[in-house]
Amino acid sequence: MKVTLQEIRERTYKPVDAWWTVLLVDPLASRLVRLVAPYRWITPNVLTLIASIFGFGAAACFAVGDRWALVAGGILFHISFVVDCMDGKIARLNGTGTMFGQWLDFVLDRVRVFFIALALFGGQYAKTHDVAFLWLMAVAIFLDLFRYLNSAQMTKVRNSMKDQIAAFRVPTPVEAEPAAGMGEPADEMPEPAVTAPGNTSLKRRIGATLRRNRIRTHLISGIEYEMSVFIIAPITGLIFPVTIAAGAGLLAFEAFLIFKLYRTCQQFPGKLAAAQAAYDEQEPDRIPSAV
Template identity: 85%
Template sequence: MKVTLQEIRERTYKPVDAWWTVLLVDPLASRLVRLVAPYRWITPNVLTLIASIFGFGAAACFATGERWALVAGGVLFHISFVVDCMDGKIARLNGTGTMFGQWLDFVLDRVRVFFIALALFGGQFVRTDDVAYLWLMAVAVFLDLFRYLNSAQMAKVRLAMRTQINAYRLPVAGEAESAADMGEPADEMPAPPAGGGSLKSRVGETLRRNRIRTHLFSGIEYEMSVFIIAPITGLIFPVTIAAGVGLLAFEVFLIFKLYRACRQFPGKLAAAKAAFEEHDESERIPSSV
């Protein structure tokens, strides 16, 4: 029995996601998931491998350096990304996700991006004999890798700080340390009540209501710009450079927020520990009759 699109949306969509995913991927991916979900042999790992095949097809097109092949490669890369998003949806829908599958998805994503970058910029170098394309390739690969490594490390630091502070949280103290207090993006927090607030808060509220995260340029938008928009428009140099600047600006902002949270962490930990010890001491003092 096929599931409905509404059920797929409710069970597989993330509360907030990249605007590219929300607007250009999820509408197609959810319909494809509805078609393949009844076939249990189509597992998340199978979809990960299919996404890789489309990705290497894009690389083959990019390697020729021809104008028509750049357009075809951009289309194939988008299809690869759609299928790559399907694996997570199938895992959540059918309960078929595994830890190995998470590893496979991450590793093949990074391998695919590396070879696609090699093909795109290397193909242009062979066609034009302009060594600047090789430098652009090095920068593009570095930024993509830095984004994912930096994201993982920042998440590890935030989790460590939050875990230490929450260990001293009192049942009467209310909620656990918020994502914002640990320097995490605002998208990790619940949306504020509707109405009122500044223009910034109203814009953020509108975006979240439509499942679009407020940081509008991150790793996904970077890859889509470099491997879809740049080759399809033929503006490989300007689009790649603009995407790199956008990604760096966003990463610097996140690093600044993390730095500020780390500076505040010792004081917050000390305050939480003192409150916990005071509460623990009062619990040991017998109440007067």
Template identity: 50%
Template structure:
């Protein structure tokens, strides 16, 4: 007999403790309801959702390639739908306890290929329409930054595990001796209390601004440049915080 899940059960078992604000506010409410609809059907598996998300992403890339504004809107809509489906695969896996190493690999690889295809579609289409070489540079920038932020996250995770550094987005208590937390701590704890990471511009927001906000506002160059600068700034902040932690917690050398 098919198992039916309540929304509260889906939220408690599949929502991440902390997530990007775009996911928390604009994806999870829809994804949870779609999971409720499809979870009873055993034919809907995490890997099939991953592949479907990739196929929809290819549809987004094809729309972007057409370059005119109505097609840009269609591409942005399909990209958002692709991301919703991509979030659903993980939720289904956690809900049914069907996570697998192959599923993680498949999700990672198809995510990168989707970004590559959409970058070629969006910026290649604009180049074909305008013959402005700036779109070629922007395509290379987006592909490079997407690759860098994933590699950086993997390596930083390894370093944090080695040195015992805390997660950079955990709730932070007020400094010892303070009777009331200053504004920064209040701000962080308020966000995390709503499941929103204080790291406000991560790779998720970067992709959404490039492939959704930019096309919708018809400001592809400006939004790509702005989102690239914000991503670089927040990545550098994480690197700096890891650097200061490792400097402060270096093991002392034993005397010879």
């Protein structure tokens, strides 16, 4: 029995996601998921491999390097990304996700991007013999790897701080219930629920509007960077300016996230001490739990 699009949206969409995914991928991916979901042999790992095939097809087009080959490569890269987004949706919808599948998806994503960058910039170097394309290739690969490694490390640090503070909290009966949602992304800390009257800033209103439409406020992430470099740049033929602009935007947002993490780390000792003090005050009145 086929599921409805509404069921797919409710069960597979992330609470917030990249604007490229929300606007240009999810509408198509959800409809394709509806078509393939009944076929249980189409597992997330199968979709990951299909996405890689489309990705390497894009790389082959980029290596040719002429105008229409670049356009075809950009289209194939977008199809590859759509299929890559389908694997997670199928995993959540059918409950077929595995730890190995998560590893396979991450590794093949990084391998695919690496070879696509080699093909895109290497193809332009072969046609023009302009060494600047080789430098641009190195920068593009570095920024893609930096974004994902930095994101993983920031998530690790934030989770460590949360766990240490949570160790000194006594959950209420409501808080003790298991959460139904998927949680906040690493770079999307929740906004305060209540603000002072008349103190609602334009920034906060824009953020609330974006979140209502499932778009995260971190507008230039690794996804938008890759889409700019491997879709917009080759399709428009503006490989140099688009890649440089996308890289500058990514660095600016990463610097902002690093600054936010730095401020959070500065505040952490005080928050941890306050949590421990509150815990120590409640300790005499607490009934020891049975083991």
